[in-house]
Amino acid sequence: MANSNVVLHVADVHKRFGGLHALADIDLQVEEGKTHAIIGPNGAGKSTLLNVIIGKLAPSSGQVVFDGAILTGRKPYQINQLGIARVFQTPEIFSDLSVMHNVMIPAFAKRDGTFTLNMLRALDGETTIREEAEHMLEDVGMLNRRDMQAGSLSRGDKRRMELAMCLIQHPRLLLLDEPTAGMSRHDTNTTIELLKKIKSRGMTKVIIEHDMHVVFSLADKISVLAQGRIIADGTPDEVRGNPKVQEAYLGGAH
Numbered sequence: 001m002a003n004s005n006v007v008l009h010v011a012d013v014h015k016r017f018g019g020l021h022a023l024a025d026i027d028l029q030v031e032e033g034k035t036h037a038i039i040g041p042n043g044a045g046k047s048t049l050l051n052v053i054i055g056k057l058a059p060s061s062g063q064v065v066f067d068g069a070i071l072t073g074r075k076p077y078q079i080n081q082l083g084i085a086r087v088f089q090t091p092e093i094f095s096d097l098s099v100m101h102n103v104m105i106p107a108f109a110k111r112d113g114t115f116t117l118n119m120l121r122a123l124d125g126e127t128t129i130r131e132e133a134e135h136m137l138e139d140v141g142m143l144n145r146r147d148m149q150a151g152s153l154s155r156g157d158k159r160r161m162e163l164a165m166c167l168i169q170h171p172r173l174l175l176l177d178e179p180t181a182g183m184s185r186h187d188t189n190t191t192i193e194l195l196k197k198i199k200s201r202g203m204t205k206v207i208i209e210h211d212m213h214v215v216f217s218l219a220d221k222i223s224v225l226a227q228g229r230i231i232a233d234g235t236p237d238e239v240r241g242n243p244k245v246q247e248a249y250l251g252g253a254h
């Protein structure tokens with residue numbers, strides 16, 4: 001690896017769906033503690049790339065290395081155990097359970113290696129995890145909703161709760177798939193502030209996002225995908241000024 005601070009390296013990855021070359025020659029290096037945004041027009045290959053990183057899709061060739069460990073060939077839960085957590089576009093939550101229990105379950109599962117619903121009763125006796133869950137909910141501004149049924153939360157609150165569910169696992173790398181999709185401007189700005197706060201704790205983040213306000217507020221580095229290839233890579237200023245990006249993606253807009 002060229003840079004010793006690189007914690008995630010997507011090396012020469014290709015992904016084909018039949019005749020479609022969805023990812024070609026992808027070389028992506030994410031540095032420790034940085035926020036790295038992946039942007040690009042619809043169909044550029046962003047979700048495919050994220051799914052290759054988390055082990056949901058196998059690359060046709062190439063590999064993904066995280067902190068020296070080859071991820072390629074591992075199952076999503078094994079990749080999660082290595083310290084990679086993902087916030088989904090559509091939150092994956094237990095709708096019938098309380099907000100508090102939703103946040104406690106990932107910590108419980110991480111500690112014990114497994115979690116089944118009939119272990120729910122044990123959750124109430126878990127003071128350490130309970131305290132930590134309260135702390136996480138406070139962090140995402142949702143402590144006052146701790147006893148609400150998760151299914152009844154607004155979309156923005158569900159996403160914030162899911163973020164707390166990720167943070168309680170203390171991941172080294174957090175992958176965010178359009179974290180502000182469908183949010184009001186107010187909720188988007190709250191989420192930006194929250195993600196900035198997480199950044200100040202040194203967690204590495206990879207973020208896929210369509211909203212340029214979010215991207216330019218948060219990203220240290222940006223990789224631009226178009227038709228399955230990285231056409232530009234650099235700081236927000238470098239990417240903003242790159243004519244290829246303006247042509248392919250930003251349409252000349254600043």
Ligand SMILES: Nc1ncnc2c1ncn2[C@@H]1O[C@H](COP(=O)(O)OP(=O)(O)OP(=O)(O)O)[C@@H](O)[C@H]1O
Nearest residue numbers: 017018020022040041042043044045046047048049
């Ligand atoms: N499972 C699949 N089978 C066949 N083709 C697929 C599959 N998944 C994605 N594709 C195709 O691969 C290309 C890249 O899709 P992908 O969803 O990764 O793009 P994206 O950049 O995330 O787009 P968007 O911004 O619209 O979410 C598209 O042409 C898409 O139709």
